Amino acid sequence: MEIAGDAWERPDGVARRLVYDGLTQLDSSGALRPSLALTWESDNNNHRWQFRLRPGVRFHDGSSLTSAAVAASLVSSCAADCPWSAVKAVGPLVVFTNESPMPNLPTLLAGDQFLISLTATADGKTPPGSTGTGPFQVNGFNNGTLALTANENCWQGRPFADAVEIRVHRPVREQWLDLSVGRADVVEVPAEQLRQAQQQRLSVLTSPPVTLVALQVSDVGALANVKLRGAIAAAIDRSALYNVIFQKQGEVTASLLPQRLSGYSFLFPTERDLNKAHELRGGLTTGPFSLATEGDGPMQLAAQRIVLNLREAGFNVQMASAGARHADLILQELPLIGSDPAAAMEQLMRDAGAATPVEAATPAALFKVEQTYLDEKKLIPLLDLPRAFAIGARVRDLRLRADGTPDLADASLEDAR
Known part of the structure; x- marks a missing residue:
């Protein structure tokens, strides 16, 4: 398997659920x-x-x-x-x-x-490497390749594959090339490249929308004014992000939960309203504000597009340097977990810094909780995106988990002989 990032990164690094x-x-x-x-x-x-x-x-x-x-x-x-x-x-x-x-x-x-890892051995020492209970165990990391071997005594039963090699920090173009010549069996397909992968006739597994792209807005300084935060929300052109940058993949949204979970996502308007943005801003000269993003590639392009949107609304906004930790606005990706709407909403709110239990038991009660939270404009939902992976011809029975990561423990390879 080849990936562009790190196998252990959170959330949902592909090695994590193989080991833990x-x-x-x-x-x-x-x-x-x-x-x-x-x-x-x-x-x-x-x-x-x-x-x-x-x-x-x-x-x-x-x-x-x-x-x-x-x-x-x-x-x-x-x-x-x-x-x-x-x-x-x-x-x-x-x-x-x-x-x-x-x-x-x-x-x-x-x-x-x-996920559960061993933090101390029986004699109180720190265990070497990453030790879990999952279907694969760590065998080493050399030359950008994480080597995993089958856990013979896994409580779920031994996985079909004897070993998994995960090559990290591989550009997507190189991943696809390796797939085409048989040097890789599973590679990433970013959402914005799904159409291209289909045109190239790759065999692609695609999840439902499992990632919320949202803009987190500070509530200190000038941005303590909820009307200013509302102006920022009204100024963003979600359709341009969806159509141009993410190539019409996923869904445009202004709600925390996708339509498939809540049934009411359509009640949150997604259209850009530049007149409303100017009205809410009220002619105030603000900023300069900084905008950072946690991702690269399309997330950087999306952040740059949002900066242009906000400048058109009269905001003085600049892109923050890579790795900036105290930006006024942060474009981020938040994972959507499971099929329980209340739990998914609580996790999203926690990831955004609002540690509030969600006890709503009906769609109407859930809508009220979400509306109250989003009215503060501290988090502005923009898009729901799927995750996708392309697989080689010899891969059998590979499925995606609920979080969109490949479940390699139940997959196998056809004998090449």
């Missing part, structure tokens, strides 16, 4: 399923949850999966802004408590940031 498991998992349709936890239950109106571990599971180094190891991993991966205030081991149980209710905790725990 979570307490829960989402199937290909986004439904919640057991994983390292067999069962779970809540009490005290969702202020307390307990998860019972699957017996007999071992880490790659042979050590047993224990509730203490799980708690230590979760404390290490989520030191602040967690969906819980405390996590502890109680016999075979992992217990979460919080002052606020946690109605969506089982689904949130299926997220990439809560």
Whole structure:
């Protein structure tokens, strides 16, 4: 497999779910399923949850999966802004408590940031490399290639493939060339290049929209004025981003949740309204504001287009340097998790910095929560994008997970002989 980024990056680095498991998992349709936890239950109106571990599971180094190891991993991966205030081991149980209710905790725990890794060996030492319970274990990293080998004792059963090699930081053009000559079996297809891949007759697996492209807006200084933030939202031309930069892939949106999850996304208007932007700005001379993006390539182009949009609305906006951490506006990609709308909304809001439980149980209640949040204009949804991968002729039974990453554990290769 070849990728343009890093195999371990969050969210959804392709190696992470090959090496690690979570307490829960989402199937290909986004439904919640057991994983390292067999069962779970809540009490005290969702202020307390307990998860019972699957017996007999071992880490790659042979050590047993224990509730203490799980708690230590979760404390290490989520030191602040967690969906819980405390996590502890109680016999075979992992217990979460919080002052606020946690109605969506089982689904949130299926997220990439809560995958379980071994943080200390039996003698208290830091384990070498990345040690999990997943279908593959790390064998080494050399010359830009991460080598994984099959976990013979995986609790889910041994994977079909004996080994996986992930070549990182490969430009997409080189990935496609390697696929065409048989040097790669699975390569990335960025959303904006899906049409090109189809024209080249590549065999492409495409997920539903699983990534929200959104603009996060600071609420300090001049941008503490909600009308100014509203002017920014009205000035952005989503259609240009969709049609020109992302080549009509995915969906234009002004809501957190895609239409397939909420059923009401169409109620949030997506059209650009430059007159409204000027009206909300009220003639104020503002800025200069800085705009940064977490991605490269099309995300950089999208950021530059947004800068032009905002200048047309009278804002003084400049592109921030790469890696800027304190920009006034940040164009980012946020993962959409699962098929439960309330859990997906809570995760999106958490990723955007709003650690608020979402308890809505009906579409009407969910719409009210979303509308109240979006009215603050601290997060401006723009597009929902799919993830896609092209596969070689000898790949069999490869499917995409709910997050759009390839499930290599269930895939196999046709014998070349």
